[in-house]
Amino acid sequence: MITVAALGYRLVLAFWVGGLALLGFVVAPAAFEALASRHLAGLVVGRVLARIDLFGIVAGPLLVACALLAETDARRRAAQAALCASMAACAAISRVLVTPRLVRLREAMGTLDSVAPDDPRRAAFGQLHGVSVALMLLTLAMGVAAILLGPSPATRSDTSVAAPPIP
Numbered sequence: 001m002i003t004v005a006a007l008g009y010r011l012v013l014a015f016w017v018g019g020l021a022l023l024g025f026v027v028a029p030a031a032f033e034a035l036a037s038r039h040l041a042g043l044v045v046g047r048v049l050a051r052i053d054l055f056g057i058v059a060g061p062l063l064v065a066c067a068l069l070a071e072t073d074a075r076r077r078a079a080q081a082a083l084c085a086s087m088a089a090c091a092a093i094s095r096v097l098v099t100p101r102l103v104r105l106r107e108a109m110g111t112l113d114s115v116a117p118d119d120p121r122r123a124a125f126g127q128l129h130g131v132s133v134a135l136m137l138l139t140l141a142m143g144v145a146a147i148l149l150g151p152s153p154a155t156r157s158d159t160s161v162a163a164p165p166i167p
Contacts, residue, residue: 005069006151009080012059012066013150016087017143019052024136039111046099049136053095056139060088063146070151083146090139098132 027048031041067080105125109115115122 005066009066020140053091056091090135
């Protein structure tokens with residue numbers, strides 16, 4: 001039987017990691033290919049990322065609690081909790097520090113394509129964009145690790161949920 005905490009851990013983590021993968025490997029490339037301008041594509045991708053970051057900020061502590069409740073092995077429990085807390089920290093850094101600076105730079109420049117390649121604002125935007133991408137990829141990698149390290153089969157049974165019988 002699987003515990004409610006183990007099920008919650010798996011589902012919440014799957015939604016978060018799946019959302020990051022979908023954004024990075026499907027939505028962002030499609031937006032930059034299909035929309036009329038890079039500016040619009042950046043706005044769309046930025047808004048989706050902001051929502052995923054908010055989800056992560058909320059999900060992180062929930063995942064830590066689920067790991068602490070579901071995992072019986074102390075080392076695995078500590079690793080799961082550390083990964084999930086680190087993922088939430090990356091989401092918070094992205095949402096609170098990086099994204100607002102990107103938005104301010106984008107507003108100051110108008111459209112990125114209208115700014116000279118050697119403009120310091122464009123260079124700053126490129127650096128912050130790199131930080132944003134690195135945070136997302138780091139969160140995604142930690143999420144994959146957290147999934148692979150998920151609650152062991154020998155989970156606690158005090159909050160178990162039995163599957164309904166198959167007729």
